[in-house]
Structure formats: C-alpha cells, structure tokens
Amino acid sequence: MIDLIRDFSPGLAVLLTNPQFAFIQLMNSLSQGMNLFIIAAGLSLIFGVLKVINFAHGVFYMFGAYIIYSVSQDWGAPFWVGALASAAGLGVIALVIERTLFRQIYDAEHLMQLLLTFAIVLIMGDVAKWIWGTDQYSVSYPEALKGATDLGVAMYPSYRIMLCVIGPAILLVLWWFAEKTRWGRLTRAATQDREMLAALGINVPVIYTSVFVVGSALAGLGGGLAAPFSSPTPGMDATLIVDCFVIVIVGGLGSLWGSFVGALLYGLVFNFGSVIFPNAQDIFAFMLLLIVLLIRPWGLFGKPEAGGH
Numbered sequence: 001m002i003d004l005i006r007d008f009s010p011g012l013a014v015l016l017t018n019p020q021f022a023f024i025q026l027m028n029s030l031s032q033g034m035n036l037f038i039i040a041a042g043l044s045l046i047f048g049v050l051k052v053i054n055f056a057h058g059v060f061y062m063f064g065a066y067i068i069y070s071v072s073q074d075w076g077a078p079f080w081v082g083a084l085a086s087a088a089g090l091g092v093i094a095l096v097i098e099r100t101l102f103r104q105i106y107d108a109e110h111l112m113q114l115l116l117t118f119a120i121v122l123i124m125g126d127v128a129k130w131i132w133g134t135d136q137y138s139v140s141y142p143e144a145l146k147g148a149t150d151l152g153v154a155m156y157p158s159y160r161i162m163l164c165v166i167g168p169a170i171l172l173v174l175w176w177f178a179e180k181t182r183w184g185r186l187t188r189a190a191t192q193d194r195e196m197l198a199a200l201g202i203n204v205p206v207i208y209t210s211v212f213v214v215g216s217a218l219a220g221l222g223g224g225l226a227a228p229f230s231s232p233t234p235g236m237d238a239t240l241i242v243d244c245f246v247i248v249i250v251g252g253l254g255s256l257w258g259s260f261v262g263a264l265l266y267g268l269v270f271n272f273g274s275v276i277f278p279n280a281q282d283i284f285a286f287m288l289l290l291i292v293l294l295i296r297p298w299g300l301f302g303k304p305e306a307g308g309h
Helices: 003-009 010-017 019-050 057-074 079-100 112-133 156-180 181-194 192-198 204-226 234-251 256-276 279-297
Strands: 149-150 155-157
Touching: 010 019, 019 057, 019 149, 019 181, 019 204, 019 234, 019 256, 057 079, 057 112, 057 204, 057 234, 057 279, 079 204, 149 234, 155 156, 156 181, 156 204, 156 256, 181 192, 181 204, 192 204, 234 256, 234 279, 256 279
Parallel strands: none
Antiparallel strands: 149 155
C-alpha cells in the first residue's frame, strides 16, 4: 500500500510513515498561520469597522520588516525593540494616511477605495526603494530564541514556537478589547450606525482613526516578526497581501475569529500541500478559497451583507 502511495506522492508516503516529519509540518503550519493571522487580523479589523478594502496592508507589512532591520541591525537595538518599533512606526504612518487620505473615501464605492490604496502601494514601494535600496537584507533571530527546543516528538526552532504562542495571545487581547471595553463597544456600534453614534456625541472619526492605526500596527508587527525568515526585500508585499485576502475571505471579512481559523487552515493547506504535491501548494490554498465561497460566500464566520454602508 505504501509503495502505491509513494508512486503517487513520495511526500505523502513520508508523512504517513514518519511521525516526526509529520509533526514538524504541523508545527510549520501553526507558526506560519499565526504569523499570517497577526497581519490578516489587522486587515479584517479595518474592513470590519471602516468598510475599506485596504490593498496597501501588504506594503505596511513590508515597511515593518524594513523598520526592524534598520533598528536591530543598523542601530544595534535588541530584536524586540525593533519589533515594537515596526508596530509603532506603522501606527504613525497609518495615522498620517488616515487623516489625510482615508477620511476622504469612507463613503466612496469600493472601486475608488481600491484605486487609492493601490496608489499608496506604488508610492510606498518607491519610498522603500529610495530609503533602503533594492538589496535583500537579513535580520538576526533574537538571542534567546536562536536554538531549538525539544518538544518530545522532535526538536523545533524556538523562534517559531514563540510565533505559535504570540498569535493566540494577540487574538485574546484583541477579543478582550473588542468585547470587554468601552472602546470595543463603541467600535461595534460604529459598524452598525455611525450616524446615530455621532448624534449621541461620540467622536466617530477618532474611533475610525484608532482602528486604522491598530490594524496597520498589526501589519507592521507581523512584518517585523517575519523578517528573520522572510528577508526584507522589495516586492515582498505582493504575495503576502494575496495570502491575507485568502485568509480573511475564508474566515469572513470583518471576523477576528474567522481570520484566526482562516490563517490556521491556510497554514495547514500550504505546508502539507507543498509536501504532498511540491510547487503546487498555492493551488490547494485557492481550492480552499473556492470551496468556502461555493458553500458560504460570506466566509466561515462572516455574515451575509444586509446592504448599506
């Protein structure tokens, strides 16, 4: 039986006969999924509240990777200082973009929003080349996480284990803020009826700005955390934004838990698909997207759009 499977797919045969290898692929799926979740959560948050399809989210991720390179490698700061700088730097950039550009398109149709965000991608892409050039850079792993940890079944890189932990931690923090704080209640109210919220004396533009800053900061943080294994380089945002859109569409646009589950599914499909059918993993990811859209066009955790803005 194994021989038949090996003829069909050598990688699948290895998965079935080597538990250690299968476990490592599972961990790869989890760590990749959690890194993508951090980024996709920001994209989903922005759409869920602002109703803006932010195509520039990928270039925010790229800037986060470049910022951690400059802070940790050029300036010699600790890795985690660089990671926080990536989040803070994108928060500042997002603040400027939201106040000067995004406020003009909240009531515009999605096509206009896409055109504006695509223009931001082109501009920020050229700015990145102007600042950092076109070379490929490398970012060192944090000193405490350079080795591997014995998980019983196999040794696994400590840094990727950290990603498996930090992803759910960020999920819980975002959920707590959304469900248990006044900011979260006001944010949910803004998604339902912002005119009524404004009539009650709430500063809705401030809520929108805070959501855009937080979502963009998550993209910057995700870029900073990905930098050690995804070297900062021009164009690294192009593939990432496609991955994020697959994740948020599968999970449901605007759903935090949907982004989490979508990221996990994407990681599993991508990593196990690349083993079973090398160089065809992207096909499996888009097949997952197609199946979900056929069954639930609004995503696994999304809700059918009721109409209106």
